[in-house]
Amino acid sequence: MQLTVDLRSDTVTKPTPGMLEAMWSAKVGDDVFGEDETVNALEQKAAAIFGMEAGLFCPSGTMTNQIAIKCFTQPLDELIADQTAHVYRYEGGGIAFNSGVSTRLLNGYRGIITAEMIEPEINAENIHFPHTSLVVLENTVNKGGGSCYTLADIKPIAELCKAKGLKLHLDGARIFNALSHTGDKAADYGQYFKGISVCLSKGLGAPVGSVLLADKEIIKYARRIRKVLGGGMRQAGFLAAAGIYALDHHVERLKVDHSHARILGEELGKLDWVSNVLPVETNIVLFDTVQPAKEVLAKLAAHGIKAGDTDKHRIRFVTHLDVHAEQIEYLVKILRDEF
Missing domain, CATH: 3.40.640.10 (Type I PLP-dependent aspartate aminotransferase-like (Major domain))
Known part of the structure; x- marks a missing residue:
């Protein structure tokens, strides 16, 4: 689904x-x-x-x-x-x-x-x-x-x-x-x-x-x-x-967002189409892609995943209170299986 x-x-x-x-x-x-x-x-x-x-x-x-x-x-x-x-x-x-x-x-x-x-x-x-x-x-x-x-x-x-x-x-x-x-x-x-x-x-x-x-x-x-x-x-x-x-x-629950961001950062670091992941401290994940960022974003969008590019080969994920554990699991599966 x-x-x-x-x-x-x-x-x-x-x-x-x-x-x-x-x-x-x-x-x-x-x-x-x-x-x-x-x-x-x-x-x-x-x-x-x-x-x-x-x-x-x-x-x-x-x-x-x-x-x-x-x-x-x-x-x-x-x-x-x-x-x-x-x-x-x-x-x-x-x-x-x-x-x-x-x-x-x-x-x-x-x-x-x-x-x-x-x-x-x-x-x-x-x-x-x-x-x-x-x-x-x-x-x-x-x-x-x-x-x-x-x-x-x-x-x-x-x-x-x-x-x-x-x-x-x-x-x-x-x-x-x-x-x-x-x-x-x-x-x-x-x-x-x-x-x-x-x-x-x-x-x-x-x-x-x-x-x-x-x-x-x-x-x-x-x-x-x-x-x-x-x-x-x-x-x-x-x-x-x-x-x-x-x-x-909503202050204490920010730790949940940070945990989700770390999961994404660790997963991205394992992928051969990702050339670099900046250290993840809080709720923002910046990573560089081998192929142009807009191509990656288009593939993600086809699976219902919205993100933004900050440079020709750089993408930003931002976790927040409307992103839940099952959505992180879904995204990780897409990152592993669809690229």
């Missing part, structure tokens, strides 16, 4: 019955007036989890990241990030468009950069150079195959930023996946970052939304920027309720 297995992204999940019930019963108000108590509760909850003062609920992680960059920079500034960073590659040129800021790109290992790499790229005060003001990290790194920073990796970067007067922002699109893998505590993150973006609509399974975390003054200004960007939602508590439910019920 053919099954459908959608591994294109962990953004394709549907709300669970419990999440739908939480959304249906949410108490709502007008969030632009600050009167939606469910949105307020989500913002407070997320801030407390990461040891931050306040939060701002937004429609997307792109918006939370772009608001943070706007808060932490001025036109003619420059930020430092890895060359694979989502804020640079997948946010529509928003760094330049929204903030008038240039980007200094580094070549980290699977997207992970270090203080030693960052320090020589900080510009001296000189009218010929943009002013370096911000460092952006991504955890987990999408283009790195779900690679993770540990707090031990982050600490020296934060210390360098403090010493040099730079802000440090975290694109935490899959931060709970990283925490599940490393065993670090979310509450310890607040001491290192000026801003943290936490996505609720990827591995946690909420239909919409990310929360920007920072201190109260930054969030006050961020709320103004959100309004300008068109992100001021009204009775958004129906969406925020899904985020609260996700934080309460």
